Amino acid sequence: RTINAGGEDKVVTDDVFMLRIGHSWQPTNATYQYIVAPNKTVSQTEQYTSAIPVVVLSNTSSIQAVRHNGLNVTGIVFHNAGSLELSNGSTVTVTKPSIVLVEQSGPVEKITLSTPGTSTGVGITFNNGTSSKSTTVYTLGNANQLGQSVNVDFNAPVIVQPATVN
Secondary structure: OOOOOOOOOOOOOOOOOOOOOOOOOOOOOOOOOOOOOOOOOOHHHHHHHHHOOEEEEEEOEEEEEEEEOOOEEEEEEEEOOOOOOOOOOOEEEOOOOOOEEEEEEOOOOOEEEOOOOOOOOOEEEEEEOEEEEEEOOOEEEEOOOOOOOOOOOOOOOOOOOEEEEE
């Protein structure tokens, strides 16, 4: 009731605010970065900011990537085909715009790939410095599956997905 004291006395489950970063109407070559850390108290937030486990690897118009050192996970948004060197010297390369998640907490990396809003085949290569593996990943094309992540299996045969008509 402290948000809108003049309103009805009922539980509100809709969005109650919008957060916006003001960067002018048409920024040119401007960048910024931020971390969303939900459900933290002021003291938890202060503690978190004293030893932030997230490192920005790239923040350009072509590639945006961060690594969470505590989880050994790297998230990459490729706005175009491209390549990124990870913190440990490994390299991820894709042939089309896509979102890639690389989890390196175990003995073998786990990679997932997504192409939000589109169904397509994406060539992906992972090079850990001693070996290189490549495959083509076909993302799901049904309307209710667009944007879903696909596990990358470099050992699986490449099967071309049939075209879907909506």
